[in-house]
Amino acid sequence: MAMAMRRLVGFLLLCGVGNSLSSLPVAAQGVSVRYAPPVVRTKDGAVRGIVAASGVHVFRGIPFAAPPVGDLRWKAPQPTPKWSGARAANRFAAQCMQRRVFDDMVFRNAGTSEDCLYLNVWVPPTGASTRRPVLVYFYGGGFSAGDGSEPRYDGERMAARGIVVVTMSYRLGIFGFLAHPELSAESPGKASGNYGLMDQWAALRWVRDNIAAFGGDPAQVTIAGESAGSFSVTAQMVSPRARGLFARAIGESGAFLTGAPLADAVRQGATFGASLGATSLGDLRALSAMELLAATARPGTPGFRPIVDGWFITEAPTATFAAGRQARVPLLAGWNSEESSWRALLRTPPTSDSARAVFARVFGDKASEAARHYPIATDAEAMQSLTDLAGDQFIGHGTWKWLDEHARTGGQPVWRYFYARPRPTPTSGSNAPLPTGAVHSAEIEYAMGNLALNRAFAWTPDDHRVSATMQGYFANFITSGDPNGAGLPTWPPGAVDASGVARRMRIDVDSRSEDEPRGRYLLLDSVGFMRRR
Numbered sequence: 001m002a003m004a005m006r007r008l009v010g011f012l013l014l015c016g017v018g019n020s021l022s023s024l025p026v027a028a029q030g031v032s033v034r035y036a037p038p039v040v041r042t043k044d045g046a047v048r049g050i051v052a053a054s055g056v057h058v059f060r061g062i063p064f065a066a067p068p069v070g071d072l073r074w075k076a077p078q079p080t081p082k083w084s085g086a087r088a089a090n091r092f093a094a095q096c097m098q099r100r101v102f103d104d105m106v107f108r109n110a111g112t113s114e115d116c117l118y119l120n121v122w123v124p125p126t127g128a129s130t131r132r133p134v135l136v137y138f139y140g141g142g143f144s145a146g147d148g149s150e151p152r153y154d155g156e157r158m159a160a161r162g163i164v165v166v167t168m169s170y171r172l173g174i175f176g177f178l179a180h181p182e183l184s185a186e187s188p189g190k191a192s193g194n195y196g197l198m199d200q201w202a203a204l205r206w207v208r209d210n211i212a213a214f215g216g217d218p219a220q221v222t223i224a225g226e227s228a229g230s231f232s233v234t235a236q237m238v239s240p241r242a243r244g245l246f247a248r249a250i251g252e253s254g255a256f257l258t259g260a261p262l263a264d265a266v267r268q269g270a271t272f273g274a275s276l277g278a279t280s281l282g283d284l285r286a287l288s289a290m291e292l293l294a295a296t297a298r299p300g301t302p303g304f305r306p307i308v309d310g311w312f313i314t315e316a317p318t319a320t321f322a323a324g325r326q327a328r329v330p331l332l333a334g335w336n337s338e339e340s341s342w343r344a345l346l347r348t349p350p351t352s353d354s355a356r357a358v359f360a361r362v363f364g365d366k367a368s369e370a371a372r373h374y375p376i377a378t379d380a381e382a383m384q385s386l387t388d389l390a391g392d393q394f395i396g397h398g399t400w401k402w403l404d405e406h407a408r409t410g411g412q413p414v415w416r417y418f419y420a421r422p423r424p425t426p427t428s429g430s431n432a433p434l435p436t437g438a439v440h441s442a443e444i445e446y447a448m449g450n451l452a453l454n455r456a457f458a459w460t461p462d463d464h465r466v467s468a469t470m471q472g473y474f475a476n477f478i479t480s481g482d483p484n485g486a487g488l489p490t491w492p493p494g495a496v497d498a499s500g501v502a503r504r505m506r507i508d509v510d511s512r513s514e515d516e517p518r519g520r521y522l523l524l525d526s527v528g529f530m531r532r533r
Contacts, residue, residue: 037090038123042210045083050090055125056159059214060149061093064206065199067115068171073285074183074195077117077202093118095147096172097289099297102141104441104456108149114175114289119168119203120148122155123214131217133479136166136207136246137448138200140227140254140441143305144173157449161475164216166207170199170232174296175289177304179265180273182281189311193265193304197235197312204236204245222248222478226444227395230254230333231306234402237327238320239312248481250474251333252447253395253440255402256306257317265307272301321402324409330481331406332474334417334504335399338437339391342383355382362389363527373520387437392520395440397529400521404502407495415483416494416504416516417473419443421466425458443507446470462509469511489513 038057039048049059065077072078094113124132137153139146148167155165170176176196183192208218223246225233230251236242237249238256260268276295278284284292295301308316320326342350345358355376359367374385392400400416407414419438445451446467451459473483473491483491489511492503496518504516 039086040213042213044080046086047089048086049121049123052156054156054160056156057123057126057214058156059089059121059123061091061118062087062089062121063093063117064119064168065117065202068117068175068195069114071285073114073175074178074180074192074281076187076195076198092120092147092149093169095149096169097175097293098141098145098172099293101145105141105145105147106151107147108151109147116169116171117199117202119166119206120155121211121214122159122165123216124159124162124164131212131220132162132164132215133220133222134164134166134207134211134216134218135478136168136204136221136223138170138223138225138229138232139167140225140229141172142303143177143196143228143231144303146172146228151453152444152450153448154450154453155448157471158475158478161471163475163478164211164214166203166211168200168203170196170203172196173304174272174292177306178269178272178284179262179307179309180269180281180284181266183269184262184266186281187311191262191309191311192269193262193307194309194312197232197239197306198241200232200236201239201242201245201312204242208245219247220479221246222250224250224252224474224478225254226252226441227254230399231256234317235306235313237329237331237406238317238325240314241312243327246327246329248329248477249327249331249333250477251331251399251402252443253335253339253399255333255398257321257398257401259306259308259313259317262307262309265309268302318405321405321409324411326406326410328411330412330414330477331403331410332415332417332477332483333399333403334419334507335391335396336438336440336442337391337418337420338387338422338435339396339440340387340394341390341435342386344390344394345386349379350376350382350386351379352376352382355386358386358389362393363523366523366527369523370520373517373523388520392524393529397521397524400516401525403494404496404521407502413481414494415477415491416502417491418504418506418514418516419446419470420506420508421446421463423457424460424463426456427458428456443470447474466507466509466511470507473505473507 037048063080092109094116096116097112148169153167158165177193179193223233231254233249233251234256273284359370363370376382403414423442445454447470449471472488476485477483491505492513496502502516503513506514
């Protein structure tokens with residue numbers, strides 16, 4: 001009974017339930033009475049973590065940069081103030097400032113704050129004789145929401161496979177991506193914006209300098225992320241500032257290939273400030289974080305996202321990849337089978353005739369060619385093809401372009417996937433129609449082995465089978481740069497062969513390799529789709 005209670009409380013603590021648990025005796029905090037809480041000395045000071053019931057060591061809320069508050073708001077991350085003694089690292093730090101814009105996000109911390117530049121580390125059970133590979137995972141959320149404490153990104157299952165896992169927080173929205181004339185003027189690089197990307201860069205430098213103390217190998221770091229996190233992976237690949245800080249890259253549904261130039265972004269920032277009566281940078285910094293956050297919710301307020309600032313992102317990412325100036329690392333990337341819906345293109349269920357009208361609008365004089373790649377002979381075909389087209393427009397084509405350009409100029413293997421497993425029935429009993437494919441972000445819990453931490457769905461043995469497959473592929477790639485391994489269907493490299501064919505892995509209950517439908521992505525290229533984004 002005592003062991004069961006320790007395991008239960010340990011699980012609750014790992015999930016971030018009940019911060020008051022820190023006042024309980026050590027044996028009741030999910031820490032085995034046989035082991036003292038682990039202490040690791042970083043370059044800024046010592047941190048004291050906890051031991052999960054699985055034996056994984058968990059460190060939460062480690063600062064990797066100074067709090068970006070006051071005069072440090074909208075500045076590149078600054079060095080962390082050092083501390084003495086062993087700092088408690090048993091709770092997730094506050095998430096960065098954000099509004100509640102996605103209903104599927106679950107946070108395991110006390111709330112939002114500008115003081116949010118902290119990271120979390122999961123370390124495999126002790127006893128390793130060699131340094132472990134490292135995974136640094138960037139969360140998604142459109143650069144406006146998200147946090148490293150979300151259960152779907154939890155690192156315990158990957159750590160149990162022998163990988164040191166790091167999640168972190170980065171500034172979002174107006175706090176992470178405001179460009180402004182005065183910010184550019186005060187910057188040594190004469191640029192502004194992209195502070196959220198710089199936070200990720202600072203976390204990678206922290207990993208380089210400290211991860212060996214946690215048993216990780218700083219020469220074997222894989223960066224990964226989904227949606228905005230995948231855009232972030234692309235951004236770190238094209239930034240010369242991040243060169244040499246990672247050895248491999250994983251992208252799930254998204255690529256940063258185009259961005260507004262600095263001149264446009266600073267005009268937008270100045271206009272935004274003026275709309276608040278803040279005619280100077282000092283006025284903007286004098287506003288409270290909540291005032292700024294509330295202002296971004298006003299109708300018509302533009303989004304604040306990564307830009308081509310000329311310093312962190314020195315040129316259009318498409319130009320970087322075309323010239324082969326990106327980080328030359330192995331890349332594993334892909335997207336899901338239902339990233340968007342036909343509803344993004346039509347208000348009523350598609351028919352063959354309405355699909356033709358969509359093709360005429362999107363493809364112009366190439367509408368007939370589009371119908372060969374997106375079949376619409378029947379209404380059922382039209383519904384599926386418009387769903388495919390909407391997903392390609394939203395995120396599939398950009399991710400494909402990233403893979404294809406890196407395969408052409410990067411000098412390293414690329415591994416393409418197409419994730420097709422729909423989530424099972426929700427546990428809430430909703431009567432809403434279920435998607436027929438894998439929706440945006442559906443793969444995260446599968447890839448990280450975290451189905452049990454998401455109680456919104458009635459997971460089946462098939463779901464656990466898919467999770468074991470995808471997690472196995474990811475773990476192998478993180479370890480060696482090749483997803484293949486014992487017990488997994490063979491995943492061929494994604495280079496384009498002499499006949500113009502590229503292979504990808506379709507991940508589902510029965511995963512298998514297949515030819516990608518390359519023609520439809522080339523069609524989107526031919527009508528200048530990337531230039532419209």
